[in-house]
Amino acid sequence: MNQNKIPVSVLSGYLGAGKTTILNHVLNNRDGLKVAVIVNDLSEVNIDADLIRDGAGLSRTNEKLVEMSNGCICCTLREDLLKEVEKLALEGRFDYILIESTGIGEPVPVAQTFTYIDEEHGIDLSQICRLDTMVTVVDAYRFWNDFSSGETLLDRNQAAGSDDIREVVDLLIDQIEFCDVLILNKCDMVETDELDELEGVLRKLQPRAKFIRSERGKVDPAAILNTGLFNFDEASTSAGWIKELENPVHTPETDEYGISSFVYERVKPFHPERLMKWMEDWPVDIVRAKGTMWLATRNDMGQSFSQAGPSIQLGPAGYWVAALPEDERKFYLQDEPELARAWDAVYGDRINKVVLIGIDMNRNEIESTLDQCLLTDDEMRMDWSRFADPFPKAIAELAEQLQ
Missing domain, CATH: 3.30.1220.10 (CobW-like, C-terminal domain)
Structure with a gap:
């Protein structure tokens, strides 16, 4: 077994929460780490990948940006994710893999990709990778609006397909109840009392996670890289209920x-x-x-x-x-x-x-x-x-x- 498993952090969070901005900030302050980035965006034109490419100054020789469009890595693109992560890990050129999940992605299936052997494709990422941190980004400014909207992803034209009948609020809850680090972003757009109340509710929903407040996606890379926080059993049973x-x-x-x-x-x-x-x-x-x-x-x-x-x-x-x-x-x-x-x-x-x-x-x-x-x-x-x-x-x- 490879003792030098490459660590992986996954960023989840609803559309517009600020995942790409946080990813850009981390990449610009990573102290020489050679990072491979996988961006999963549902649109045909991978907008997030363009933003990261333009903003992060990735070194062509040391780093790699992989775009995965037209699907969600928690469902249709899971096979692609398996193969891409395996390829990047085996290249031996990288210190770290950062994955930005699509805004409508659920974190559990992505975590499972790194935890169990995929019998169908004969890939066992747990032998070559170490899932280090599951990060969920919450938009402090829009949270209650999205939470109480009563809308489905189909209503918002954000569904993975015509049979995707998930409600926005259920997706928010899935992302909050399974994470190691919860970043409350856009805190500068919310009054302190409202922010304290929101964090109080989120801590009730997710008592295990480490909470970070951020403005404009500015997060210390050490808070989400090489944390050693991930444990599948603990994350699976970390919901407040x-x-x-x-x-x-x-x-x-x-x-x-x-x-x-x-x-x-x-x-x-x-x-x-x-x-x-x-x-x-x-x-x-x-x-x-x-x-x-x-x-x-x-x-x-x-x-x-x-x-x-x-x-x-x-x-x-x-x-x-x-x-x-x-x-x-x-x-x-x-x-x-x-x-x-x-x-x-x-x-x-x-x-x-x-x-x-x-x-x-x-x-x-x-x-x-x-x-x-x-x-x-x-x-x-x-x-x-x-x-x-x-x-x-x-x-x-x-x-x-x-x-």
């Missing part, structure tokens, strides 16, 4: 900007119709919610719930262990002591467990109104399958596919 669920004796804390979080946990199912009405009048003070829901009409299968801004998603997460055949159920209970400890004598592992993160949340009111969506004692004795279930049929269809 995961940390909240992992903390069994959580003491709710509210900071000076009213930012707080708590776990809503009940061993009782939701009445789908009442829950739908509650969601249609979603409390504006809840910024992010994530967890597992138990719907009375879908008693065998837990539902994965995710909310960010105006985006709300609910879909089958898998069977409750309590709904499995007895031999499978025994296997899980023996294999997972925590599951056995939390096991309810009547309902097994069925539970509503949702993390809520927000600003100036009225926890008592939220819990009280959610409690009203649970089945009443009388309803608990009824035939649950007869309750109205207004959630999209797509959820039921997907559940059938999982069976």
Whole structure:
């Protein structure tokens, strides 16, 4: 195995956040490091690459700029990324590889490219590269506008293709919840109080990352190069909602900007119709919610719930262990002591467990109104399958596919 693995930093962040400006600044202040740069831009004319070429003064003999257009490195261009990184690493001419991901790219698939062997192409980047840092750049000036827009990438003509139905807010959350360094850029365009509040929210969403405030993309290269920060398992479980669920004796804390979080946990199912009405009048003070829901009409299968801004998603997460055949159920209970400890004598592992993160949340009111969506004692004795279930049929269809 090659002991001198070439380190790699990846810049992610929504369109216009300032990734190219930061990349230019780093390249202009890199203290003689020989850097290969890969720029992924969805447009046919690779504008970002032109900006970097013009602004960074790359040495023709020592450095290389690779342009990857007409695709996203987290999906259609993944094969190209594999081959290009392998080629650059094996050339042995570079000290570092810097990758600027497209503004609509999700960081997890890019990180996986460096973590697992690609059986299809026989390329194992983990033998020749060391993923050093996953960086996410957030536009401090436009964040709340993008977060609350309710728009899809298709609405903004920014989609990777006609079947790309992702919402802007979901992309922002994906980029924030998986990173080692979070750069809050354009801080000079935001008032200090607003900036402090935004950072407070982002730290709740991403408590593990190192935070950096920047103006006009000016970032110390040492903050994102050779940091040694990346760890796939840690990055994968670094989201604030995961940390909240992992903390069994959580003491709710509210900071000076009213930012707080708590776990809503009940061993009782939701009445789908009442829950739908509650969601249609979603409390504006809840910024992010994530967890597992138990719907009375879908008693065998837990539902994965995710909310960010105006985006709300609910879909089958898998069977409750309590709904499995007895031999499978025994296997899980023996294999997972925590599951056995939390096991309810009547309902097994069925539970509503949702993390809520927000600003100036009225926890008592939220819990009280959610409690009203649970089945009443009388309803608990009824035939649950007869309750109205207004959630999209797509959820039921997907559940059938999982069976």
